[in-house]
Amino acid sequence: MATNQVIATDVEAPIQIRGYVLSRHGYDMAGSLCLGYWLWTAEGAIYWEVPEQEVICFLPAASAAEAQQALVDQEGWRLQPLPLTDFSQQPVLGLYCRSLTGFYRCREKLQAAHIPLMEEDVRPQERFLMERGIRAGIEVRGSWRRNADGSLCLISQHARKADVQPELRLLSLDIETTMDARHIYSIALQMADRSVVLMQREETPRPVNVDPGLQIEWFDSSRAMLEAMQDYFQRWDPDAIIGWSVVGFDLKVLARACEQERIPLRWGRGMQEVHLRESRTTNHYFVDWPGRVVLDGIDTLRGATWQFESFALNEVARELLGREKLIEDPDQRGEEITRLFRHDPWALAAYNLEDCRLVSDIFDHAKLMPYLIARADLTGLSLDRVGGSAAAFDYLYLPRLHRKGYVAPVYASGDATVDSPGGFVMNSRPGLYDHVLVLDFKSLYPSIIRTFLIDPYALVEGLSGAHPDSERVDGFNQASFWRQEPILPALVAECWQARDQAKRDGNIPLATAIKIIMNAFYGVLGSPLCRFFDRRLSGSITLRGHQILQDSQAWFQRQGYEVIYGDTDSLFVHLHGHHSEEQACARGRELAAAINDWWRDRLLTEFNLASHLEIQFEVHYRRFLMPTIRGSQEGSKKRYAGLVSKGSEHKLVFKGLESVRSDWTPFARRIQRELYERVFLNQPYRNWLRQQVDDLLGGRCDAELVYRKRLRRPLDAYQKNVPPHVQAARKMREHRRQQGLPERYERGSSVEYVLTLHGPEALGLTTAPLDYELYIERQLKPVVDSILTFVNDGYDKSLAPQADLFYDLDKTQD
Known part of the structure; x- marks a missing residue:
């Protein structure tokens, strides 16, 4: 196992290291379980190995004979009585296995024999740390061993918790591809004050208006570009890789490209190989990267309870940083990236690198690394375990x-028969x-x-x-x-x-x-x-x-x-x-x-x-x-609005109402905020409301009439009930197919659409005028009536032509 820096030369000499756990591994070596940990230290990353360990789980002592029979043809295991009981106060045995492979076989045999197992899912590399109270900071006492390749690793079974505050080196990664992601145009890498864009095409002269700090390396083959990226991983030696959908898109595409070129994914420290896997149940991708952690900006923000109307990089950067991507329109982005690659690669490189910088700046602005480090120190979870x-x-x-x-019970075996609201x-x-x-x-x-x-x-x-x-x-x-x-x-x-x-x-x-x-x-x-x-x-x-x-x-x-x-x-x-x-x-x-x-x-x-x-x-x-429940006199729940005043300053607070719900249009949300403020402050609102309707019907509010809703399922999974955003997305899909363009929407995508006289249509593919009357009925009237009903007024009263004949409210309202 190679180290970032050789911090000791006397092999076998005892040493004490204080570090921070970056990655945890369990593997078999010569038929025995070894635990491996990459540690950040102030002097550089080191690899720590704990040899000759055992995998352990528990089973009822009453099942001893059945277990022995089930495992009769297996090797490398033992059952040991322990001073522990299960939650039924019955004694348990420890099943100890010398290797992971042997443990998996034993577990499969016992489960097939319907013998209950306890804590069988706890990974040995986690159990070793948790039983010693180690969460992330650690102190290890051991000695160095020189491996066959000349690298050093720390050998020890002695460790204890320590207070360590790491200063991690982050590398921001982003790639640009063809629209079908089958071909990689460029790879941008940015870390602290250094950056580079790797591009697969012929070199072109630097334009005079290009940032002099923009560095491009040109490659005549995909293989050469991918090998250069791997070389940068080793030379720059980051502790963490950050990006936007970095695992589910960037790394997945890069791994597929390396597989096609038959390039091993030796991106880890010590040239260890990286492994990507896809969850069978969620279709999410996970990465095991020895010596480094991979942090997705979207998942990390959500884990830290940040909320945005959209987690698209452009939207988050605009809200947090006041900046945007260099190519903003998602409808034109794919075609524009291809055009730039062919005709202006320097502009493509600038766009690619700016995405890296946006991610880095978001991590810095939102203080995501201090949050993750604090969370790991508190829970023992690895930095890249956002949920959990x-x-x-x-x-x-x-x-x-x-x-x-006691040992923990069989998974989810507690009482489920009683009520728990x-x-x-x-x-x-x-x-x-x-x-x-x-x-x-x-x-x-x-x-x-x-x-x-x-x-x-x-x-x-x-x-x-x-x-x-x-x-x-x-x-x-x-x-x-x-x-x-x-x-x-x-x-x-x-x-x-x-x-x-x-x-x-x-x-x-x-x-x-x-x-x-x-x-x-x-x-x-x-x-x-x-x-x-x-x-x-x-x-x-x-x-x-x-x-x-x-x-x-x-x-x-x-x-x-x-x-x-x-x-x-x-x-x-x-x-x-x-x-x-x-x-x-x-x-x-x-x-x-x-x-x-x-x-x-x-x-x-x-x-x-x-x-x-x-x-x-x-x-x-x-x-x-x-408010009331719409169409009812019954009071609503989890929905309200209030005005907070401090001196001459006022702040509106909305909970669960249209102004804070992304499935309502910006127009409806703005109307609600402004109308509520006028009513709360006893200001006139009728003439203002009439003007808003005039602006709507006159087409002056079209930019605010866009709905945005996420696809919870694949498009074809909507059968009985086909909501408007799905109708709009299907129309767009058919249009793109006719143009020979790839699919744009998948599960999890946000669909932006408008209501037209031809029904819901995706933004950028409108074939008919907007249906303003439908917007009034579905968007304007509900938010207006939600508050005016409490002042003996309403949309129809305020806007009816003959309102002044029957209501005297205008004398005080306007």
Whole structure:
């Protein structure tokens, strides 16, 4: 295994290394399991090998004879009694296998014999770290070994966790191809202050107006270009590869091209080979890149809870950076890239490299690397594991569970027979209100776990019959939790304290990472796809949340306040009468403090529990609208709008309404924002609204009449119900086929379309005038009536020609 820098020359000399885990590997060597880890260090990347390990999983001790019979023709395994039990309090055996290959064969044999296995999916390279409490930072004591190729690797079985903050080197990668992605025009690489574009074509003279820093290397064959890229990977030696759809497009296309040229993917450190695989269930691609991590910008932003109307690179760059791609129009991009390749390759290189720079700048602007590093330090997950809440739970929970004398249950074997509803949503009281306070329970579900001691281990002990009632806390769905040292509440407490400290330190990425992980704990317990799924656990969280919100509502009503809405962890309290901003906010803080005291006293008296529930005063809405369900008098849920005022400044907040929904047109969203602001501020709106209709009918709002909706399925999968965006996409597909152009839409693509007199048509392929009357009926009237009905007005009243004969509102409105 080659290293980036030779940092030791005395082979066999003992050494101590502090590093950060980049990639983790398990493989067989000479019939024995070896674990391998690439570590970032301040002096350069090194490879650490842990030889002669065993793969382990667990099975019931009662199945020993059956297991031995099932494995009679296998070698390299042993069953060992352990001081551990399963969740049924029955003893278990450890199945130890000398090699991965042998383990896979044994696992297949045992599963075929219907012998239940526990923790059989935990990878040995993960188990080695998690059982030692190592998450990402690490300290290794060992010695160097020189391999046959002359490279060095660190050999050791001794490691412990360490606080290491890596300074990772990022390489941004982007490729340009033909429209069918069968031929690669160019490959752009950008890292810190260096960049290059590799292009397969004859060299052309540098134009005078080209950036002097733009470097192009020209190649007469695809093979030469791909080999040069591989050489750059080794010479520049990045720690991470970043890009936009970098795995699902760029790397997939590059790997296919290398396969056609019979070039091994030796892109990893030490010239190790990279492996791409496709998920059979999701069609997503994953990459195993020794010594480096691959980070997709879209997945990373989503994992860090960023929200955009579209995650297209151009849209995200425009919103975050105020910049755009050099070729913007998606309808013309493919043809323009081909034209540039043939006639202006320097412009194509500039476009290719700018995409790399946009990705790098987005990572920097959104602080994605500090977020990922903080997340890895917290959970033990590798940097490129963007999702993985269940895996993070396992990483943190399993070692603690083993130390309590238990192994995890058979996958998703918990009680699924009882009810476990979702979050509580109160029936709303529709209306237009003055002065509404929102009080929000801080991290409600984690605080319930912490307060009421909800925990898989505590549930097993609580239901065991081994402990008196005084040592148990009753949950819901016949759950009972042992009070003594539960695991999950302690984990939540650690996360909570770390998050508070991160906030005090101004470390927003770390605070965000901790919040995401804490909120995922409930999901892990409530998902039938997770190891610790059990509705006695999830129900004890959600049903307790229902109780807390309902009892809190009753408390507010006893104080003389009306609660007009409640949702999962928030209560909306109406203050009657007139209040200044300062008075309303002061009252909100007083109410929060009073109800927190009430909960503290109640939980101590009734349950002998310390309360970790904390309700906070969140915001004061000077004006607030709780709408009705469209076409009904019933109040809506998860949909509202409010006006926040500070001095002369005003801010509109929308939740679930058209102005924050991407399936409504920009026109409808703008109308809603401006109309609501006028009504909230008691400003005239009728003449303004008439002008908007005139502009619409006069064609002056056409640019705002574009719908955008994502395809959830392949186009041909829509059969019985064919929504407008699918109709538009099919028309575009047929047009492109007639032009000999490749498919443009696939599952996950966003379709931009308009409503015409010939029906929905994709943007760029409109054959008929826009259907303005349909836009008025579907887009304008619903948003107008959603608020005007509460001021005894509406679209028809405001815009009817004879309105002034019957309504005197214009005297005050305009």
